[in-house]
Amino acid sequence: MDIIYLHQYFNTPSMQGSTRSYEMARRLVRRGHRVRMITSWREAGGKRDWSITHEDGIEVHWLPVPYDNSMGYRQRLQAFFRFAWHAGRRASRLPGDVLLATSTPLTIALPAVYASRSRDMPMVFEVRDLWPEMPIAIGALRHPLSIFLARRLERFAYYHAERVVALSPGMRDGVIETGYPPSQITVIPNSCDLELFAPDPSAGERFRALHPELGDDPFLLYAGTLGRVNGVEYLVHLAHALRKRRTRFKCVIIGAGSEARALHEIAMRLGVLDDNLFLYPPRTKQEIVDAFAAADMAASCFIDLPEMEKNSANKFFDALASGTPVAINYGGWQADLLNETGAGLVLSRDPVVAAGQLDDWFGDAEQHAGAGEAALTLARSRFSRDRLAEELEAVLQEAAHDSRVIA
Known part of the structure; x- marks a missing residue:
């Protein structure tokens, strides 16, 4: 044709x-x-x-x-x-x-x-x-x-x-x-682009080598647009709640958009910027692969709007393709997938409650490993x-x- x-x-x-x-x-x-x-x-x-x-x-x-x-x-x-x-x-x-x-x-x-x-x-x-x-x-x-x-x-x-x-x-x-x-x-x-996100043991190492400030601490990755509807401010407050719990868990945000400056200012005010929350400029698709390989969990989030539950977020499927467990703060069909398969976690919209969920979840090493395998299985079998x-x-x-x- x-x-x-x-x-x-x-x-x-x-x-x-x-x-x-x-x-x-x-x-x-x-x-x-x-x-x-x-x-x-x-x-x-x-x-x-x-x-x-x-x-x-x-x-x-x-x-x-x-x-x-x-x-x-x-x-x-x-x-x-x-x-x-x-x-x-x-x-x-x-x-x-x-x-x-x-x-x-x-x-x-x-x-x-x-x-x-x-x-x-x-x-x-x-x-x-x-x-x-x-x-x-x-x-x-x-x-x-x-x-x-x-x-x-x-x-x-x-x-x-x-x-x-x-x-x-x-x-x-x-x-x-x-x-x-x-x-x-x-x-x-x-x-899910299983070819692009094919396992590469050196990919995660490359990303961490470029960002020594992350050390070997586990981190949650958000890679996408920083627009109003994306509600990424939620992750800044989540980082603040995690800091109060004295956890080693960090948040990494990669992207650009209309809310970028506001996110920077809120992170500075809450004292989390460059402490347990890091804001990086956009990367190409190829470079994002390394970030997903290094991440312990990937996030997809939106403002509290029922219409967004019908969305089909790219970052959700990139996480599955890379075998990275997914965390989302909304309901709908993607939440149903995570609940059915164990490929990730549906977080509370309250960042304080969500911080506790992440702490508990990462305290179970077997659950974390199983979620990564479930994510990759879901990518291969359905997407x-x-x-x-x-x-x-x-x-x-x-x-x-x-x-x-x-x-």
Whole structure:
């Protein structure tokens, strides 16, 4: 198949952020398909027009559209619509058998539908977040007209999709609530890159050698975005509670985002910065592998928002792939997985109570070792990226086939 793949925030392993689209696309190429990725180049300055590179067989079309997490809501919207306008024109000029568009942002539906109709090729829409449910829940969308238009855009995207891919059962249910046929929805969650996180005894040693301040103490790793919805302040208060308990356990936070400065200030005020809590700048995907190898537990956290329980957090699956036990502070399907398999721990939202949970948990060496094995077993049996890429390939082939039959 010739696949046109639209993802505004595509990353390669040498870049910061999620690499799901890259990993899926390169596996599709490996299975004999041609993939053209339409994406944005987010760095400010330099490039002014489209450029093309080839990344592991993927033909990547880059449009310069500066973007970072510190931007205000209006600036983000401008970036979304600028990309949508130019990406639609670009994609409509490329031949393809099927078009795959992945959110966020939901505005990706505009160029996807335009190109799909222009080229008379079916569209598969991948839902990474229930948008606009999330912006409404956190108050980013408040005006009734904005909410109305956002909901219309959501339904517009689903209405024109031959198939929908949802990243979690909760997201699937949200799509069904809009009236979309359940039989045309496939759940393909974020996945575990067992190749990238293959066991390497020297990986953890490399990370600790770079950070002698950690010593040989056990630590909890958070590697991801430091945005408002992520609620990483929780980990700063957790470090404070652990310090009061005089435990050797440390917290390591790697990332960047709008809350980075606030986290630094809170950590300084509580006296935990560079004591039992360490803040490091973002690392590439390759470098993050070493951090997971060194960590004794990996954390995924969010603010207390029921809508976030439908999320499919990349860091959760990276932890499983590395055989690292996972700690989360929210409920939902990921909490159910941990409770069912013993691959980690569901923490209380009260950092003081959570500190006690961690103390008790790490006091049981057998439980800790078993959790690491359970995490890796879960990664291999249910979330292997190779297997999930095959499922995505099947969805794309069904969409392309059904479209030809109807035509």
